Amino acid sequence: MCGGTHSKAVLVSAEGHILAETDGPCTNHWLVGVDNCINGINDMVQRAKIKAGLDPDTPVCSLGMSLSGGEQKAAIQKLIDDMRERYPKLSQSYFITTDAIGAMATASDYGGIVVISGTGSNCKLVNPDGTQVGCGGWGHMMGDEGSAYWISHMAIKMVFDARDNLVTSPHDINYVKKAMEEYFQVSDLMGMLPHLYRIFQKSYFAGFCRKLAEGGSAGDALCQHVFTEAGKALARHIVAVLPKVHQDLFSGELGLPVLCVGSVWRSWELMKSGFTQVLSEAQAHGYSHFQKYSLLTLRQSSALGGAKMGAQNAGASLPLDYSANVNVFFSHTFNQ
Amino acid sequence: MCGGTHSKAVLVSAEGHILAETDGPCTNHWLVGVDNCINGINDMVQRAKIKAGLDPDTPVCSLGMSLSGGEQKAAIQKLIDDMRERYPKLSQSYFITTDAIGAMATASDYGGIVVISGTGSNCKLVNPDGTQVGCGGWGHMMGDEGSAYWISHMAIKMVFDARDNLVTSPHDINYVKKAMEEYFQVSDLMGMLPHLYRIFQKSYFAGFCRKLAEGGSAGDALCQHVFTEAGKALARHIVAVLPKVHQDLFSGELGLPVLCVGSVWRSWELMKSGFTQVLSEAQAHGYSHFQKYSLLTLRQSSALGGAKMGAQNAGASLPLDYSANVNVFFSHTFNQ
Numbered sequence: 215m216c217g218g219t220h221s222k223a224v225l226v227s228a229e230g231h232i233l234a235e236t237d238g239p240c241t242n243h244w245l246v247g248v249d250n251c252i253n254g255i256n257d258m259v260q261r262a263k264i265k266a267g268l269d270p271d272t273p274v275c276s277l278g279m280s281l282s283g284g285e286q287k288a289a290i291q292k293l294i295d296d297m298r299e300r301y302p303k304l305s306q307s308y309f310i311t312t313d314a315i316g317a318m319a320t321a322s323d324y325g326g327i328v329v330i331s332g333t334g335s336n337c338k339l340v341n342p343d344g345t346q347v348g349c350g351g352w353g354h355m356m357g358d359e360g361s362a363y364w365i366s367h368m369a370i371k372m373v374f375d376a377r378d379n380l381v382t383s384p385h386d387i388n389y390v391k392k393a394m395e396e397y398f399q400v401s402d403l404m405g406m407l408p409h410l411y412r413i414f415q416k417s418y419f420a421g422f423c424r425k426l427a428e429g430g431s432a433g434d435a436l437c438q439h440v441f442t443e444a445g446k447a448l449a450r451h452i453v454a455v456l457p458k459v460h461q462d463l464f465s466g467e468l469g470l471p472v473l474c475v476g477s478v479w480r481s482w483e484l485m486k487s488g489f490t491q492v493l494s495e496a497q498a499h500g501y502s503h504f505q506k507y508s509l510l511t512l513r514q515s516s517a518l519g520g521a522k523m524g525a526q527n528a529g530a531s532l533p534l535d536y537s538a539n540v541n542v543f544f545s546h547t548f549n550q
Numbered sequence: 551m552c553g554g555t556h557s558k559a560v561l562v563s564a565e566g567h568i569l570a571e572t573d574g575p576c577t578n579h580w581l582v583g584v585d586n587c588i589n590g591i592n593d594m595v596q597r598a599k600i601k602a603g604l605d606p607d608t609p610v611c612s613l614g615m616s617l618s619g620g621e622q623k624a625a626i627q628k629l630i631d632d633m634r635e636r637y638p639k640l641s642q643s644y645f646i647t648t649d650a651i652g653a654m655a656t657a658s659d660y661g662g663i664v665v666i667s668g669t670g671s672n673c674k675l676v677n678p679d680g681t682q683v684g685c686g687g688w689g690h691m692m693g694d695e696g697s698a699y700w701i702s703h704m705a706i707k708m709v710f711d712a713r714d715n716l717v718t719s720p721h722d723i724n725y726v727k728k729a730m731e732e733y734f735q736v737s738d739l740m741g742m743l744p745h746l747y748r749i750f751q752k753s754y755f756a757g758f759c760r761k762l763a764e765g766g767s768a769g770d771a772l773c774q775h776v777f778t779e780a781g782k783a784l785a786r787h788i789v790a791v792l793p794k795v796h797q798d799l800f801s802g803e804l805g806l807p808v809l810c811v812g813s814v815w816r817s818w819e820l821m822k823s824g825f826t827q828v829l830s831e832a833q834a835h836g837y838s839h840f841q842k843y844s845l846l847t848l849r850q851s852s853a854l855g856g857a858k859m860g861a862q863n864a865g866a867s868l869p870l871d872y873s874a875n876v877n878v879f880f881s882h883t884f885n886q
Contacts, residue, residue, distance in 0.1 A: 349714040352739075355746040356710055374692055378685040379790040403688075410691040412583075454715040 223258035224517040225266050225274070226525075230533040234266035235515065248296060255279065256301045270303070277305035278524015280316020280516055282334065282351075309524040314338035315346070317475045319519030320512055321540045325463060327455060329448050332476030333420040335361035337451035341460040349454040354416055360447035362423035362478050363416055369426050369440045370394055370406070377403055385435035393425040423478065430484040438484055445485030449492035456501060468542060469506025475516060482509075482543065490546060497548050509544040559594035560853040561602050561610070562861075566869040570602035571851065584632060591615065592637045606639070613641035614860015616652020616852055618670065618687075645863040647856060650674035651682070653811045655855030656848055657876045661799060663791060665784050668812030669756040671697035673787035677796040685790040690752055696783035698759035698814050699752055705762050705776045706730055706742070713739055721771035729761040759814065766820045774820055781821030785828035792837060804878060805842025811852060818845075818879065826882060833884050845880040 221238040238258040259277065263270045277297075281290075290310040297304060311319075314328040318340050325340040335358050336351030354363045369390045375381035395401060398409050409419065429437035452472060464470050474482075497504050518539070522532045557574040574594040595613065599606045613633075617626075626646040633640060647655075650664040654676045661676040671694050672687030690699045705726045711717035731737060734745050745755065765773035788808060800806050814821075833840050854875070858868045 349716055352710055353743070353747060355750070356707060356742070359716075371692060374688055379793070380685055380695075380786060406692070407689070411689060414691070450716060457715070 221254060221258060222515045222517050223255075223262050224515055224521060225259075225262040225268075226518065226521045226532060228275075228530065228532070230535075232514075232518070233268075234262040235517075236261045236265060248293060251281075251293065252297050252300060255297070256304055259304060273303055274305045276307045276309065276521075276524040276528035276530070278309045278311075278316075278520040278522065278527065280311050280313045280319075280520035280523075282313040282330075282332075282336070307524070307528040309520075309527040311520060311523055312336075312338070312351075313475070313516060314348075314351070315340065316520035316523070317473055317512060317516035319523050320514055320516045320534070321473045321510060321519070322471065322536050324466075325460070326471035326473055326510075327452055327459070327463075328473045328475060329451055330475045331361050331444070331448055331478035333362055333417050334358045335364065335448065335451070335476075335478075337448075337455060339455040339458055341458075342462050343460065347455045347458040349451045360444040360451070360478070361476075362420035364447070365426060365440050365444050365478065366420055366422040368443065369436065370422070372436065372440075374403060374406075383436060384439055387436060389429050389434040390426065390436050393429060394422065397422050397425050427481045427484065430481065441481055441484035442488035444478065445488030445490075446492045447488075448485070449489045449496075453492060453496040456496060456504070461503065464503050464505065468508035468510075468545065469547070470504065471508055471510055473510045473512070473540070474543075475512060479511065486544075493546070494548065504548070506545065506547040508542050508546075510540045510542055512539060513541055514539045557590060557594060558851045558853050559591075559598050560851055560857060561595075561598040561604075562854065562857045562868060564611075564866065564868070566871075568850075568854070569604075570598040571853075572597045572601060584629060587617075588629065588633050588636060591633070592640055595640060609639055610641045612643045612645065612857075612860040612864035612866070614645045614647075614652075614856040614858065614863065616647050616649045616655075616856035616859075618649040618666075618668075618672070643860070643864040645856075645860040647859055648672075648674070648687075649811070649852060650684075650687070651676065652856035652859065653809055653848060653852035655859050656850055656852045656870070657809050657846060657855070658807065658872055660802075661796070662807035662809055662846075663788055663795070663799075664809045664811060665787055666811045667697050667780070667784055667814035669698055669753050670694045671700065671784065671787070671812075671814075673784075673791060675791040675794055677794075678798050679796065683791045683794040685787045696780040696787070696814070697812075698756035700783070701762060701776050701780050701814070702756055702758040704779060705772065706758070708772065708776075710739060710742075719772060720775055723772060725765050725770040726762065726772050729765060730758065733758050733761050763817045763820065766817065777817055777820035778824035780814065781824030781826075782828045783824075784821070785825045785832075789828060789832040792832060792840070797839065800839050800841065804844035804846075804881065805883070806840060806844070807846055808843055809846045809848070809876070810879075811848060815847065822880075829882070830884065840884070842881065842883040844878050844882075846876045846878055848875060849877055850875045 223236045224232050225234040227233055236258045238254045260270045293310060294308045297308060314330055314336050315338065318326060318328045325342045328338045330336045334353060337349040339347040350357050350359065358364045372383045373387050373391045373394060376383045376387045398406060400406055426437045426440060430441050493507065522534055525532045559572045560568050561570040563569055572594045574590045596606050629646060630644045633644060650666055650672050651674065654662060654664045661678045664674045666672040670689060673685040675683040686693050686695065694700045708719045709723050709727045709730060712719045712723045734742060736742055762773045762776060766777050795806065858870055861868045
């Protein structure tokens, strides 16, 4: 599983047991380029083989990858071709899907909605028949609403706009301004320009979100505000795919299952009011069969789902115990 | 005068006559780096000397530069030091100001508000006593509201959001979508990703704004919508600095003089309704001494103002005929 900031590899036996896990850096090929992406993946898998006591020169049966940015067919075929050529000892077969689909495959074989909010954001509906409908996932230049990048950007933009008298901040900006100056090691807004342009790194910029989460938890109203807005933004992704949700996905015990992936969900308490508000409004406006939803989180890396799909693609099936892979952390039933 | 896309050099005699003009590429050091910026400037000035029949090995008396991105003191001192060292035959003295201040110096020695909307956007109030108050000018990652980049981005974002069902477009997206596919030579939204990331070029991206202006003039409602929003955004920059405008700037014959710089102002007719609406609302909410404003455009390159300020800095004064340098293209008197 390869996100915008960190990546993870799991080596799984034919019986579905995890033999080894390794970590690596960002492997989004849009962000780091194809070469860095391939090298990073090879390095993680080879380390996993050694950790599991296997011969690193013997290819694994199947390498299933779930990559943020793994959407475009021509690009992923090129990734696979390059990997085969450059690292012939890596794997016998290859399969690439997106981080969202890898996560969903880890949680269920029946479908649901995945909402990713880490460095970036993305939402994918997977219906029971396997059909998919996406919303978002276009990166920080064209979306990433509700992501750590977006939250950091919104908070910092409010500091800029307040300084400019362009937009009045809804709350005092002093905590955010000080936290920004500390995190980015700058003394004024001018100092932010290199961080926005010359030395811009999306994952570093997005990392400021942690400071905002701390501020929100400590009671700062502006930090709380940006997380409430993030909750709304993420819920809007769900509302966007709602018209395409298959009837059966509403009717399980959990109601509509929403799989929440990524570090921003750790700040659920700060996002809750905005998130629930948007879903309640949507439900009230014409989704009478939408009675309940539950938010789930993974207890295993979504690399596991990627491995499962890779095995399937190679003609094998990995038995996964889905109930052991997820946690329900919030459920809501709408008032009728 | 050096904008985000094009740059211009004017060589001026001690009597204030323009001896030669030359053009060059973008010289914003934040965007192109210090080396490209310095090389670009040297090349333009040397060509101007030759064009004017002067010896290129003889330094000019003074090089006054108005640069987009010429705001940060440490950075501009470094630019000057590097220029002196690398090109000793370029000039005897150096002066750098921003594109906004260079434009204002071309139009008046009494002050006013400059609103730049080209590739990027920026607003600067210059009071009669020379004091300045800015709003915006932080670049496309943190602002540029109302600029060609921002207009292009807003229109394209509406196509993405409509595809995602994330936000309902206020008008039919088909013209914008087709224009986007033609301009960027893509067949779907995925194809836009390289233009947003790997091969992103701000000035090329912003150039799509021309297609939107054509669409707006031809009657497309979504194109008209984004320009109306741009008009509002630019007017909000003026509202932001309004509390700091010196009383005397309101009381001239033209009312508050607003100098409009940059290619987006060519689409004034499309922006007019949004622009006038925001200023009228602001005036109605407590600026009783704000009775009238006029929009001016330069008939000369704002490099002329940069040259004037450079000469001043070197102890000389360039006589400029301000009335010949500007055109009034719109005036509005508020109903009392």
